[in-house]
Amino acid sequence: MKRLLPSLLSALLLPLLAVVGPLLAPHPMDQPITIPYGPAGTNGALLGGDQLGRDVLSRLLHGGRDLVISSLAVAVLVTAIATVLGVAGxxxxxxxxxxxRVADVFMLLxxxxGILLVTLSWPQGGRLALVTAAVALGAPYAVRFMTAAAAPVVTTGYVEAAVAGGERTLHLVFREVLPNLRSTVLALFGLxxxxxxxxxxxxxxxxxxxxPPAADWALMIRENSAGIVLNPWAVLAPGIAIGLLAMSVNQAAGSLAPRAERT
Known part of the structure; x- marks a missing residue:
């Protein structure tokens, strides 16, 4: 556990920073403080200005929280749904x-x-529509993954004995099969x-x-792509942040997997 903790904390540092980032921003995210696409260091803007002269660093610190929360909600829901349906299947x-068969239909889209169809037809759209669409489209792949992972476990003697004893499906899922698939579930969550x-x-x-004018890492890339030559950090910083966020959480889930396997 002592060897696991440092790697786990380092992997979760960026997601935590994205959540508390608005509290650390040196300037208001919507207040221009320099010229459009001002270079790094201009008027106290460490990463320069965006297309309206707003502080890139402040908008970067404001722009990750919704992405982290939305992605975490999607990953948790998809993993939970796929785990139960896959093992039950x-x-x-x-x-x-x-x-x-239902999964095959959704996988064709x-x-x-699919996200465009759901969000544009959803009343007022928004994050809820986006999360719902992402869960509906991500679950089929995860269900197939969990079904394949659970297949060898359900043929073991203790599971067959529990089935013969008349145990209910939910008991079999949560008490007999899932304890042997904890590392698989963690790996699935990371993916x-x-x-x-x-x-x-x-x-x-x-x-x-x-x-716009919301601060969002992906939206920052779209808005500032025209000025990448003038201030590359307005595009590179949010792009790097998105990549590091995905890798850090996947690393955190992977670091927990060996420990789950041993318990």
């Missing part, structure tokens, strides 16, 4: 075939197109968080969800 083949960051950031880049 492995235990009950008839139910499993039904779940797989491209993620970005789904990375996928959620990609989907949520792509939607924000397409202006589905947050709208």
């Amino acid at each position: 492995a235990l009950r083949p008839g139910f499993g075939r039904f779940v797989e 491209p993620a970005v197109l 789904r968080f990375v996928a959620a960051v990609y989907v949520v950031a792509t939607a924000a880049f397409l202006q589905i969800g947050p709208q």
Whole structure:
């Protein structure tokens, strides 16, 4: 545990910083303090100014919280739904075939197109519509993953004995099968968080969800791409932050997996 803690804390540092970032911002996120695309260091702007002369660093610190919360919500919901449905499908083949057919239908729809259809038809759109669409489109892949992972476990003797003893499906899922799949569930969560960051950031880049003048990392990339030559940090900083966020949470989930395997 002592060896695990430093790596876990370092992996979670960026997500925590994104959540508390607005409290650390040196300037208001919507107040111009320099010329448009001012270079780094101008008028106290460490990373320069954006297309309206607003402090890039302050907007960077404000722009990660919604992305983290939305991606975390998607990853948790997808992992939970896929874990229950996947293990139940492995235990009950008839139910499993039904779940797989439904999953096949959803998998035919491209993620970005599906998000566009849901968010544009949802009353007032917003984050709730985006999270709902991302969960609906991400769950089918995760369900198939968990079904394949649970298949060897459900054929073991102790699970077959519990089935023969008449135990209910929920008891079999949570008491007999899942304790042996904890590392798999953690790995799935890490993968789904990375996928959620990609989907949520792509939607924000397409202006589905947050709208100007909101501070959002993907939206910052879209807004400032025209001035990348004048102030590259206005585009590079949020792009690097998105990549590091996805990798850090995936690393945190991966660092927990060996420990879950040993317990």
